[in-house]
Amino acid sequence: MTSVLYDAPGPATRRRELVGSVIGVLVLAALVGLAVWFAAGRGVFQADRWDVLYDPPKNQTAGDVWRSMLVRGLGATLRAAAVAAPLALALGLALALWRTTRFRLLRVPAVAVIELFRGLPVLLMMLFGLLTLRLDAFTAVVFGLTVYNMAIIAEILRAGLAALPKGQAEAAYAIGLTRSQALWTILLPQAVRTMLPSLIAQLVVLLKDSSLGFIIGYSELLRSVQTNSQYFGNRYFVALFLVGAAIYLLVNIFLSRVAIWVQRRLQRTGTTAAPPPTALRGDLATGRNV
Amino acid sequence: MDVVLDNVPAYVQGFLVTLRLTAYSGAASLVLGLLIASLRVAPLKPLRVAAATYVELLRNTPLTLVFFFMYFVFPQFSVLPPVPFFWTAVVCLTLYTAAFVAEAVRSGINSVGVGQAEAARAIGLTFGQTLGQVVLPQAVRSVVPPLINVLIALTKNTSVAAGFAVVELVGAGRRLSTANAGDPWVWVGVAVFYLAITIPAGLLAARVERKVAFAR
Numbered sequence A: 001m002t003s004v005l006y007d008a009p010g011p012a013t014r015r016r017e018l019v020g021s022v023i024g025v026l027v028l029a030a031l032v033g034l035a036v037w038f039a040a041g042r043g044v045f046q047a048d049r050w051d052v053l054y055d056p057p058k059n060q061t062a063g064d065v066w067r068s069m070l071v072r073g074l075g076a077t078l079r080a081a082a083v084a085a086p087l088a089l090a091l092g093l094a095l096a097l098w099r100t101t102r103f104r105l106l107r108v109p110a111v112a113v114i115e116l117f118r119g120l121p122v123l124l125m126m127l128f129g130l131l132t133l134r135l136d137a138f139t140a141v142v143f144g145l146t147v148y149n150m151a152i153i154a155e156i157l158r159a160g161l162a163a164l165p166k167g168q169a170e171a172a173y174a175i176g177l178t179r180s181q182a183l184w185t186i187l188l189p190q191a192v193r194t195m196l197p198s199l200i201a202q203l204v205v206l207l208k209d210s211s212l213g214f215i216i217g218y219s220e221l222l223r224s225v226q227t228n229s230q231y232f233g234n235r236y237f238v239a240l241f242l243v244g245a246a247i248y249l250l251v252n253i254f255l256s257r258v259a260i261w262v263q264r265r266l267q268r269t270g271t272t273a274a275p276p277p278t279a280l281r282g283d284l285a286t287g288r289n290v
Numbered sequence B: 001m002d003v004v005l006d007n008v009p010a011y012v013q014g015f016l017v018t019l020r021l022t023a024y025s026g027a028a029s030l031v032l033g034l035l036i037a038s039l040r041v042a043p044l045k046p047l048r049v050a051a052a053t054y055v056e057l058l059r060n061t062p063l064t065l066v067f068f069f070m071y072f073v074f075p076q077f078s079v080l081p082p083v084p085f086f087w088t089a090v091v092c093l094t095l096y097t098a099a100f101v102a103e104a105v106r107s108g109i110n111s112v113g114v115g116q117a118e119a120a121r122a123i124g125l126t127f128g129q130t131l132g133q134v135v136l137p138q139a140v141r142s143v144v145p146p147l148i149n150v151l152i153a154l155t156k157n158t159s160v161a162a163g164f165a166v167v168e169l170v171g172a173g174r175r176l177s178t179a180n181a182g183d184p185w186v187w188v189g190v191a192v193f194y195l196a197i198t199i200p201a202g203l204l205a206a207r208v209e210r211k212v213a214f215a216r
Helices: A011-042 A062-099 A103-118 A122-132 A137-163 A166-174 A181-215 A221-232 A235-269 B002-006 B009-038 B045-059 B063-077 B085-110 B114-124 B128-165 B170-180 B184-212
Strands: none
Touching: A011 B045, A062 A137, A062 A181, A062 A221, A062 A235, A103 A137, A103 A181, A103 B184, A122 A181, A122 B002, A122 B170, A122 B184, A137 A181, A166 A181, A181 A221, A181 A235, A181 B002, A181 B063, A221 A235, A221 B009, A221 B063, A221 B184, A235 B045, A235 B063, B002 B009, B002 B184, B009 B045, B009 B085, B009 B128, B009 B170, B009 B184, B063 B085, B063 B114, B063 B128, B085 B128, B114 B128, B128 B170, B128 B184
């Protein structure tokens, strides 16, 4: 363990750290053990609370349970995200371009739209779609996700365009490109490239927010956990919930890892846009450059 | 338009619940988040790992899932006597937001140049002095704007409580909307109250950011 914040430990300190680590692990283990003991006391680990996953009652097969969660539940979650994400990206791009037009007055509506939708909860827009626009649950979820995320994506892209060195646009105009040529061939590719990690992170947020559909009655993953628990009995709530939570975590952590990987890759290849001053920055805790 | 003016008390009541949710869970998550952030730079590995796991788990979990756990699954353990829905919502929002606070604080600390800490170490400052007199004062500058953004997100996230029996702004809006055949003005009223918090806070964050962005 090398850190900039403190010296490399000597033998005495290493001993103390070892003792501290052991105590820390013991405390954590004790907390977890206490929770497990408590849960076991309530019968959480008895087979009749978990058999819904491999041998469910009520003449259902394990396949039925898993299909209802993975195919219908997760499928519905992914479908909402898969429809909303391209829409949000396209509309966000349009808004970002509108937001950066050369005539100040023309920008006002774009700024208003972005600030409005950025400042409101996603759930509010979903309920607006459901109760006022009278959309069905799926469309309301997609509507809410799209409207909110297009504003965020527009901001991300705008920031990406603003972060480009001025010379890029100047050089493009100097060789006679029109504004749209400069945007599509010079500026946007670089802006999207530098902002790719943020864009992916935002798509993770979009996927997470699709769980709000649970509240407005869209039968997605969480809803399938709930209906299964209600059908088979409340004693299965813990098992079914753990499966649902694990699915969310796996999908999201996978996407987050992709974002980190993309970021690393971009830093290694070096973008033409001004790179972050990595040489001066570092992870103080580990002494690594980040 | 009339529907807003006729129901001002309902709006104000919902707004106050939203404000209380934000204030309580904001304060609690700042404390918890700072604790987690300090665990993440602690010299003891198990503590670092535990804190990092917490942040990674909560950041990749939808808030709805946290609420779902606290409202439907946790009572199955019957550890605690039932508490009012409002306080359960505060606990959910705190646990969730703390992970983001911890991340904002950590990246703020990391934004301080390594050379600063190296120089401090070189002139013989101890760990406490390095952190307290050199790194943290500089880190605060770059932590404040993202923290404000975390709190803005928290304000918007309190709306999830509407799905779990807490009648805050969105919950009040849902009631009014159902009662008034989906009158769009109901939502304009709700939106105004939210924007009254989020837009000034966003401007503040941008302002602080500009002030702080000195010679970096």
